Amino acid sequence: MKIQAMITTPEKDFQKQTLNLAEPKDGEVLVRLVATGVCHTDATVLDKTIPVPPPVVLGHEGSGIVEKVGENVTTVKPGDHVVLGFSYCGACDNCLEGNAGGCENMILLNFSGKNQHDSTPLTTVENQEVSQFFGQSSFATYSTVDEKNIIKVDKEVDLRYLGPFGCGFMTGSGTVLNSIQPEPGNSFVVFGTGAVGLSGMLAAKIAGCYPIIAVDIHHSRLELAKELGATHTINSKDEDPVARIKEITGKGAHYSLETTGVPEVTLAGLRCLRVKGICATVAVGKSDLTFNVFNEVVANSLTLSGVIEGDAVPQLIIPKLVSFFKSGQFPIEKLVKFYDLEDVDQAFVDSANGSAIKPILIIDKEYKA
Known part of the structure; x- marks a missing residue:
């Protein structure tokens, strides 16, 4: 045809x-x-x-x-x-x-x-x-x-x-709901409040995370993140996100979601974590990242996890996300x-x-x- x-x-x-x-x-x-x-x-x-x-x-x-x-x-x-x-x-x-x-x-x-x-x-x-x-x-x-x-x-x-x-909404939300699987009360940070980051943040809200911290360089996106459920926002052009996240959480975050692919942001996603924390990254980056594995990962028993398509089976997660959208829990129309x-x-x-x-x-x- x-x-x-x-x-x-x-x-x-x-x-x-x-x-x-x-x-x-x-x-x-x-x-x-x-x-x-x-x-x-x-x-x-x-x-x-x-x-x-x-x-x-x-x-x-x-x-x-x-x-x-x-x-x-x-x-x-x-x-x-x-x-x-x-x-x-x-x-x-x-x-x-x-x-x-x-x-x-x-x-x-x-x-x-x-x-x-x-x-x-x-x-x-x-x-x-x-x-x-x-x-x-x-x-x-x-x-x-x-x-x-x-x-x-x-x-x-x-x-x-x-x-x-x-793809995008499934990747962000699936990374939270399928991959890192936070428990209610776990602290969660998202680096980058685009479509993937915000959908991950919405999933963290549904999962009962607290606090939910959004990091970006655009004030307008951070305002939207706050409207959608972020308890705290950080403009990384104005302040050190790692120091601020540790100030908010005390020991560091349980989980971080890195969506930018920028090497410095990936490092921040690791450094903001508490001992045994997990950083999940979903980004397609263009630049190499060099770091000392012992200092950045081993010393605090951290996990850096690469996630594709939210570790999801589309036939299982998409109807669930659509039902969240229909009920108002996943307001992607914004x-x-x-x-x-x-x-x-x-x-x-x-x-x-x-x-x-x-x-x-x-x-x-x-x-x-």
Whole structure:
């Protein structure tokens, strides 16, 4: 079938083109996309931090409505509302143990441009292959995806808000709820109050953490963090966050979540902890970090943990997060800013300069919640 998509080439970040999209095969689903989030991981492809074979259609936080299903699909049917998650094989040790975020084939399935069939459903009108991204390529009007990429969600919830649950919101909240698993009363610090950091902070609030400390360099974002549940905020341009966190907590924090990828911030995420504390980092950083392992980690029995996609099984965590959103416990509507698909370039600019915390591209302008 013919679709419209924002294609990325070495010459141009985004250009709207007509592409061919293959019909769903055995175990695949065709989804009419309603909206899609803009994520920092998309930007890392544009700046070549993460290489994906061009040309490619980016986008990996899609939400939409099932149009058609291939043979042997059992979890969704046409008309179902869905969120598209990341690709995972479902067969490696980690997947079988319930940690799809740690899939051994994560890089291959999400960044190689090919799906589990070692092919892409996207081609140009001249039949040139176009890389699929994260098994979905949601900067498009339709997507053909593996059934494991599909998460059925509540039809009563506005689909335009739900795409980022497939990556950014799941990463932040899953890192808290699945990875570090704080107990009520544990102290929690988030470094970076973007979409991932704030969703982690909201999960910490749901988990009963106290105090909840937000660290950033933007006063406006810290004000939003306070509105969303931070008990304390620190602008690290104005004061030493490590000293202030230890002043607030006494012994240091039980847990920190580092979302920036800036080496100095990662070190602060370690140094602010109490003995036996855990720092979880989820960022894609460009710079190396050098530190003395004994002084920074061993001496205080600390843990520095790298987390991918919130150690989550999307089919388990996303419906739970959507229910939190529906009940008002996860007010991500305060984080998002809507754009037309054709304004994707501006959405990336606004995401980079901080004027939009979570840009969402509206693809189906006729959709009504």
